[in-house]
Amino acid sequence: MNLKYADRLQNLSGNAIREIFKLLASPEIISLAGGNPAPETFPCAEVARITTKLMEEQGSSVLQYGATEGWMPLRQEIVRWLPGVGIHTDVDHVLTTTGSQQGLDLVCKAMVNPGDIVLVENPTFLGALHTMKTYQAQFRPVETDEDGLIPQALEQALKDGKPKFLYIIPTFQNPSGRTLTLERRKAIARIAAEHELLVVEDDPYRDLRYAGEALPSIASFDEAGYVLYLASFSKLISPGLRVGAAIGAPELMQKMTIGKQGADVHTSNLSQAIVAEFLKEGLLVPHIAELCNDYRVKMEAMLSAISENFPAQVKVTHPEGGLFVWATLPPYIDTTALLKKATEHNVAFVPGAGFHCDGTGTNTFRLNFSMPSVANIKKAIAILGEVISDVL
Numbered sequence: 001m002n003l004k005y006a007d008r009l010q011n012l013s014g015n016a017i018r019e020i021f022k023l024l025a026s027p028e029i030i031s032l033a034g035g036n037p038a039p040e041t042f043p044c045a046e047v048a049r050i051t052t053k054l055m056e057e058q059g060s061s062v063l064q065y066g067a068t069e070g071w072m073p074l075r076q077e078i079v080r081w082l083p084g085v086g087i088h089t090d091v092d093h094v095l096t097t098t099g100s101q102q103g104l105d106l107v108c109k110a111m112v113n114p115g116d117i118v119l120v121e122n123p124t125f126l127g128a129l130h131t132m133k134t135y136q137a138q139f140r141p142v143e144t145d146e147d148g149l150i151p152q153a154l155e156q157a158l159k160d161g162k163p164k165f166l167y168i169i170p171t172f173q174n175p176s177g178r179t180l181t182l183e184r185r186k187a188i189a190r191i192a193a194e195h196e197l198l199v200v201e202d203d204p205y206r207d208l209r210y211a212g213e214a215l216p217s218i219a220s221f222d223e224a225g226y227v228l229y230l231a232s233f234s235k236l237i238s239p240g241l242r243v244g245a246a247i248g249a250p251e252l253m254q255k256m257t258i259g260k261q262g263a264d265v266h267t268s269n270l271s272q273a274i275v276a277e278f279l280k281e282g283l284l285v286p287h288i289a290e291l292c293n294d295y296r297v298k299m300e301a302m303l304s305a306i307s308e309n310f311p312a313q314v315k316v317t318h319p320e321g322g323l324f325v326w327a328t329l330p331p332y333i334d335t336t337a338l339l340k341k342a343t344e345h346n347v348a349f350v351p352g353a354g355f356h357c358d359g360t361g362t363n364t365f366r367l368n369f370s371m372p373s374v375a376n377i378k379k380a381i382a383i384l385g386e387v388i389s390d391v392l
């Protein structure tokens with residue numbers, strides 16, 4: 001074929017995780033690579049019952065086209081749910097999205113012209129980097145430490161020309177598992193207001209907390225309307241439903257709504273209505289408690305297996321929630337080559353380079369603990385410990 005593809009795809013290869021999935025075809029492989037919720041936690045019976053009820057009572061509206069802004073009962077339930085993250089708002093500030101990935105896409109569509117600068121944590125979620133690249137954004141990494149993004153580094157980064165927004169995952173960050181401290185959350189909201197900087201706060205893991213105290217969102221400290229909060233029900237109910245929400249200033253919501261009209265018109269009414277009913281019936285809180293009980297055991301199993309099996313030169317994060325542990329090896333180790341060796345021993349992880357916007361991080365990798373069983377976590381970490389020891 002002789003097709004001239006758009007410039008926006010020129011520097012994009014396939015998503016690194018999707019490439020790794022090809023390596024995982026063998027059933028013997030224990031994958032610590034994905035970021036999927038454990039399928040045994042899916043509330044299949046409740047979703048089946050709710051779907052039947054919806055068809056019986058509201059089938060003619062659920063199966064019809066709907067509003068781009070979202071299914072009104074869901075937007076209302078989200079407004080009721082948001083005070084839990086410190087956000088007190090109304091439906092005009094809420095746009096339902098097809099997963100929070102679409103929230104990312106729509107904010108880029110609304111804000112980013114080719115060559116515009118976006119501030120990012122380094123490492124950050126590779127799906128977000130992928131979306132921003134399709135809008136031809138340029139990345140400016142902002143320094144982070146164990147407590148997340150450093151506000152002074154953000155102020156410094158703002159001196160080199162104004163970026164379109166800061167993209168940040170403040171809680172149990174993907175991939176690092178790190179959580180931004182309370183003081184830094186306040187500082188970032190203050191800097192955003194002072195510099196009229198849009199902050200895109202992507203917070204899909206917030207409720208998956210297995211230790212420590214919950215923290216208010218950055219958005220909860222935002223009085224000037226400069227924080228766009230992205231929520232997702234993927235990790236809390238089911239990713240297959242594809243339901244998330246963007247919460248922000250009505251002006252920005254309107255721009256994103258225009259963008260969504262040209263994308264999918266609206267998120268599936270059926271999916272939105274299922275999530276709305278799940279929330280309305282009060283099922284989410286007990287379901288999250290069950291998820292946390294399951295994932296807490298898995299996270300602890302992974303962290304103690306790591307301390308027993310990994311050589312001391314490997315530094316790992318100790319998250320209090322989320323789905324990931326992040327490892328940093330000595331700089332001379334290339335984790336893409338290490339992955340090849342690990343898969344020969346039937347263990348997979350995600351090399352860290354793809355989470356970095358600047359070609360660094362080749363000595364890092366991400367481990368997921370939600371999908372594998374506790375027994376497989378222990379087995380895989382023991383194997384990985386040996387594979388790493390061999391290359392050090």
Ligand SMILES: Cc1ncc(COP(=O)(O)O)c(C=O)c1O
Nearest residue numbers: 035099100101125174232234244
């Ligand atoms: C930080 C972050 N943001 C957004 C997403 C996208 O999630 P979804 O589109 O399923 O809501 C993910 C998925 O893994 C993620 O880790």
